[in-house]
Amino acid sequence: MKFSNILAHKSLKKQLVNSVKNNRIAHSQMFLGEKSSPKLLFALAYAQYINCQNKSSDDSCGTCQSCVKYQNLTHPDLHLIFPVLSINKxxxxxxDNFVNEWREKVLKNPYLDLDIWFDAFSRENKTGKTGYIYTQESxxxxRKLSLKNYESEFRVVLIWLPEKMQTNTSNKLLKLLEEPxxxxxxxxVSENTDLILSxxxxxxxxxxxxxxxxxxxxxxxxxxxxxxxxxxxxEIISLTDGNIGDSIQILQNDNFEDQNFEEYQAWMRLCYSVNIKExxxxxxxxxxxxxRSQSTFLKYALKMIRNCLVFHFSETNNLFVTQKERVFLTKFHPFIHQDNIFEISEKLEExxxxxxxxANSKIMYYELSLQLMKLLKVKRKFVELN
Ligand SMILES: [Zn+2]
Structure with missing residues (x-):
């Protein structure tokens, strides 16, 4: 990652470059920001710049041996620490046990967050448990830090989401920070300092x-x-409430609209026909x-319900929907109207x-489906306007 790969943030780039030029690199730094901030990109660009063998006055070269390894996240003096799941026995x-998967995810989407990361293991993690940076990590x-650096002057320990450290991990890290x-x-690289030891x-x-x-x-x-x-x-930015990480996930998945659409369509049909078994x-x-995939699907469902309203009341040519969605909405929109749309939207938002x-998603989907069965049968009351 080069600084030039990060959009905007000119003054921060300058500040970081100057710290290296003036030989004032603090030994412990935290890049703090919300989900749609380039905090991880900055940590990676900074680490790469520090160790670049051919740096210019404002960026790393991107081509020296060190940069190439940093860009693949495989530099032997770059230690990667992040929350992991206790799965697969x-x-x-x-x-270290998950580093290949993490590298792959980050290289594809450096704006990933914890849910995007853990969603990669949703099939192995059936109970939906959440992971931590466990004590074994410290x-x-x-052990690693007791060895000498392999190739570069500075080694970098990158800790992604330190707020997920277990108490013991935090205490051991504190000792390292006290005597680096x-x-x-x-x-x-953190989203929230509330859970980090003061x-x-x-x-x-x-x-x-x-x-x-x-x-x-x-x-x-x-x-x-x-x-x-x-x-x-x-459309996707609005669907994800402006979350870059989620938007990238969806845009990388060419079948996103199709997959969600097929599932949504099947669901609405089952609810309408009150087919409990199916x-x-x-x-x-x-x-x-x-x-994360669940909440994106529900947001998609909410968008489709709102689109029904557009089909009732306004011009649909400017609406961004795929051909399949348009065909479905043309037939489906009469079932969504002023006497049920508010309640349906409310349930979905909830x-x-x-x-x-x-929440337990199985129970939640089941209850929601029962509600939808009822709400889709609400007959529209026509009000005569004089
Ligand atoms: Zn370089």
């Missing part, structure tokens, strides 16, 4: 990275996905997906919130 639950790190091994730089926070330099504004998100995604239509990009089957399958709070 792995005895030592440490980042033992592992201690020489030529070792700790770069933490004694850790007091030992690190915090660098706030601002979230991108809507126009910046649009331009960033347009550059990343030049083949996508701008109206589709805007609904139970649908709920069982649907609830196997990861949490479920999106609950899923994000880690």
């Amino acid at each position: 792995i005895k030592k639950v440490t980042s 033992d592992n790190l201690h 091994p020489i030529k070792t730089i700790f770069l933490l 004694t850790i926070l007091s030992r690190i330099q915090i660098i706030k990275t601002k979230s991108y504004k809507l126009e910046e998100i649009e331009s960033l995604l347009r550059d990343k996905f030049p083949l996508k239509k701008m109206e589709e990009i805007k 609904i139970t089957k649908w709920v069982n399958e649907r609830s196997q997906n990861g949490r 479920c999106i919130k609950n899923i994000e709070r880690n």
Whole structure:
């Protein structure tokens, strides 16, 4: 990652470059920012710049041996630590066991968050448990840091989401921060400092990275996905409430609209026909997906319900829907009207919130389906206007 790969944030780039030029690199720093901020990109660009063998006055070269390894996240002096799941009967639950998957995810989507990361294991993680940076991790790190650096002057310990450290891990990390091994730089990347020990926070330099504004998100995604239509990009930004990480996930999945559409269509048909047996089957399958994929599906369902209203009251030519969605909405929209749309939207919004709070998705989908069965049968009352 080069600084030039990061959109905007000129003054922060300058600040980081200057710290290297003036030989004032703090040994522990934290890049703090919300989901749609380039905090991880900055940590990676900074680490790469520090170790570049041919750096210019404002960026790393991107082609020296060190940069090439940093760009693949495979530099032997770059230690990657991130939350992991205790799955697959792995005895030592440490980042090393998941590093290939993490590298792949980050290289594809450096705006990923915890849900996107854990969704990668939704099939193995059937109970939907959440992971941590376990105590074993700090033992592992201690062992690694007792060895000499392999190739570069500075080694970098990158800790992604330190807020997920178990208490023991935090205490051991604190000891390392109190007496940092020489030529070792700790770069933490965090969304929320509330869960981090204040004694850790007091030992690190915090660098706030601002979230991108809507126009910046649009331009960033347009550059990343030049083949996508701008109206589709805007649609997805709105579907994800402006979350870049989620938008990238969806835009990378060419079948996104199709998959969600097929599932949504099947669901609405089952609800309308009150087919309890098939609904139970649908709920069982649907609830196997990861949490982020669930909330995206429900947001998609909400969008489709709102689109029904557009079909009632306004011009649909400007609406961005696929051909399949248009055919479906043409037939389906009469079932959604002023006497049920508010309640249906409300139920869906409630479920999106609950899923994000880690509710039991099986029970939730089942209840929601029962509600929809009832609400789809509400007859529209026509009011005569004089
Ligand atoms: Zn370089």
